[in-house]
Amino acid sequence: MNEERITDWNPETYDRFRGFRFRPPMDLLHTLGALPEGDIVDLGCGAGVVGKALALRYPDHRLIGVDNSPAMLARAEQTADYTDLVRADIAKWQPREPVALIFSNAALQWIGSHADVLMRLVSGLKPAGVLAVQMPHQNAAPSHRMWSHCFARLFPKRPLPATPGILAPQDYADLLSPSGDFQTWETDYYQVLPASRQGHPVRLFTESTFARPFLDGLNGADQKALINAYDAEMETAYPARNDGCVTFVFRRLFFTLTVHA
Structure with a gap:
């Protein structure tokens, strides 16, 4: 978690859908094999969701967590899974010496x-070291587009907040393939979100992550207006079942690079 311009991350709201957020990194981890000697870095470790899994998978390696959120690092420290935790801007961070895995x-x-960032990370890997990355690839879906749409409609004179973005899979292939064995894939996760009296389940899922730039700069009344407008859009885009639950399709992009030995 890395945005200085938004307030610190809230581990409790982020953990509301911990089970759904846990499966993609586990799917990524299960694709990895043996590593050379050296440290493992959990880059953007957040609250330490994958720390235990990394520590169990590679018990003979030191595990370093890197994140920019004090609240998240404090939660990660409570897990006792990390050898060390470092507060740093992941856009600028680089290991002091080559490491075995950047996850x-x-x-x-x-x-x-x-x-630029990825090539710097690759330069920080040992021979046969691995870069393993998972990112949401959801910006084109209604769950993400409608935050921008509702914000622009309600507040036409305000600048539209910047939102997270990624490259196309082929761009990552073109960039990283010359450095080693590169693999990339996408997965659509069909998530059944539970009914809630607090609002539409998709809004509850997105408001702790993607929606933060939209919500953090608004006062209480404006926040409520934006939330109400977004919830109305979600009722059409992701209609609830009879039991109030919602099927939410969420796409994620994965890639791994094993550098030349």
Whole structure:
């Protein structure tokens, strides 16, 4: 989690859908094999959601968590899964010495200049080291588009907040393939979100992550107006079942790079 311009991340609201957020990094981790000697870095570690899984998978490696959120790092420290935790801007961070694995779960979409950042990360890997990345690829879906649409409609004189963005899969292939064995894929996760009296389930899912730039700069009344407008759009885009639950399709992009030995 890396945005200085928005207020610190809230581990409680982020953890509301912990189960849904946990499966993609586990799917990524299960694709990885043996590593060379060296540290493992959980880049954008957040509250330490994948720390235990990384530590169990590679028990002979030191595990370093890197994040820019004090609240998230405090939560990650409570897990006791990390050898060390570092507060740093992941857009600028680089290891002091080459590492065996840089694992980044749902974090790099928050930063720009992916070409520069990724090549710097690759330069920080040992021979046969691995870069493993998972990011949401959901910006074209109603769940994400409608935050921008509703904000622009309600507040036409205000600048539209910047939103997370990523490159096309082929762009990552073109960028990283010369450095080693590159693999990329996308997965659509069909998530059944539980009914809630607090609002539309898709809004509850997105408001702690993608929607933060839209909500954090508004006062209480404007926040409520935006939330009401967005909830109305979600009722059409993602209608509830008879039991109030909602099927929410969420696309994620994955890639791994094993650098030349």
